[in-house]
Amino acid sequence: MPHDHDHSHAHHDHTPDHFGVAFAIATALNLTLVIGQVWYGLAANSLALLADAGHNFGDVMGLVLAWGAIAIANWKPSNRFTYRMHAASILSAFANGVILLVATGAIASEAIRRFSEPQPVASTTVMAVAALAVVVNGVSAWLLSRGSKSDLNVRGAFLHMVGDAGVSVAVIAAAGGIMLTGWQWLDPVASLLIAAVILWGTWGLLRESIRLTLNAAxxxxxxxxxxxxxxxxxxxxxxxxxxxxxxxxxxxxxxxxxxxxxxxxxxxxxxxxxxxxxxxxxxxxxxxxxxxxxxxxxxxxxxxx
The missing domain is CATH 3.30.70.1350 (Cation efflux protein, cytoplasmic domain)
Structure with a gap:
């Protein structure tokens, strides 16, 4: 008996073009922030600040990958890629997770080393740069907030920016604690906490991206x-x-x-x-x-x- 097929396509709300501008501005802000954090982190000898720079660099890569995946997914379908390249966003999520895992391992390794070899930290510089990071991440989150309800990629970037602002607050707290108590070990402790936060978010990202790659519901x-x-x-x-x-x-x-x-x-x-x-x-x-x-x-x- 012949079979009848019905292919029904619902309307999709693709990421609006103006979010390309939002992604560009957020990426530029965060890349500038990373450069500043690395420079002052080395000058102030703060592993916590360098750890936050590593985290924010992961965000820059994530923004670029998500932005690129959106662009690639909207390419015209071809004879081979009949679904276009929609799955590019899944691959970008996986790549982002791997990058963050590598950064987390480096941060944790250096933090453990510093427990046995504590080094003085310029607390005032660290607090100033971390405060700037809170502002940059806040502005980036605001730029992406309008699309956070309708697009999973944009929402992920938005939540990442909000989370980064919280991480920078932890760096400020550690620097303030060192300034008040002189406890240099607070810097590697803050670094390990940041690494734990990254690992927590990255694990969920990797797990879900792998599941989707394997065609799970x-x-x-x-x-x-x-x-x-x-x-x-x-x-x-x-x-x-x-x-x-x-x-x-x-x-x-x-x-x-x-x-x-x-x-x-x-x-x-x-x-x-x-x-x-x-x-x-x-x-x-x-x-x-x-x-x-x-x-x-x-x-x-x-x-x-």
Missing amino acids: PREIDPHDVRQYLSGLAQVENVHDLHIWAMSTKETALSCHVVTPQGHPGDAFLQQVAHELHHRFDVGHATVQIELAQGSCSLQCESTV
């Missing part, structure tokens, strides 16, 4: 709920070969076979299903195959659990 979607919705539709007797995967960090695709023994439910049914999948589960690209009898799939089908 996005964390926000429960396949059981999707199956339950489809199975409860009028005329639908069974649902099988349900697959849900991420096309990018903000777009999700779905394909499935639905059995309707009473006959083809019509185009209106398929359009309504696509609309509900988008509305309920944020699935932007749904492909539904209609089968009129159980087991009528002419190809070998692999049902999901």
Whole structure:
């Protein structure tokens, strides 16, 4: 028996063009900040300030990768890349995570060494530069705040900027503590705390990017709920070969076979299903195959659990 396929595409809200300007300004601000932090971190002999510079450099790379991934994802589809290059954002998230892990290891190693070889820190310089970092990260977060609700990439960058402002506050606190007490060990302690914060955020980023690379269903979607919705539709007797995967960090695709023994439910049914999948589960690209009898799939089908 012939199978009917329906490819329904919901409208996608791509990152507006003006966010390219926001990314450019945020990247320039943070790159300037990194250069200043490295310069004064070396001059003040502050590992905490250098650690914060490493963190902010990771943010610069993340901003550039996310910005580049958005641009690449909007390239026209080709004969080979029929989905365009939407998955570039997933690869950029993974690359960003690896870069941050390497930076974290270097920071932690140097902090441990300084416990046995404490070195004096110019607290006033550290506090001034860290305060500047709070301002820069605050401005960067503000620039990206408008898109943080509608675009996962922009939201990730926004949250990273907010988190960085908090890390810089920790650097200020450590420098202030050294100024008041003379305890030089507060600098490597602050560095280890910063490394822990980076590791915490990076682990989640790496785990999710690896899951999406392996075509796992996005964390926000429960396949059981999707199956339950489809199975409860009028005329639908069974649902099988349900697959849900991420096309990018903000777009999700779905394909499935639905059995309707009473006959083809019509185009209106398929359009309504696509609309509900988008509305309920944020699935932007749904492909539904209609089968009129159980087991009528002419190809070998692999049902999901």
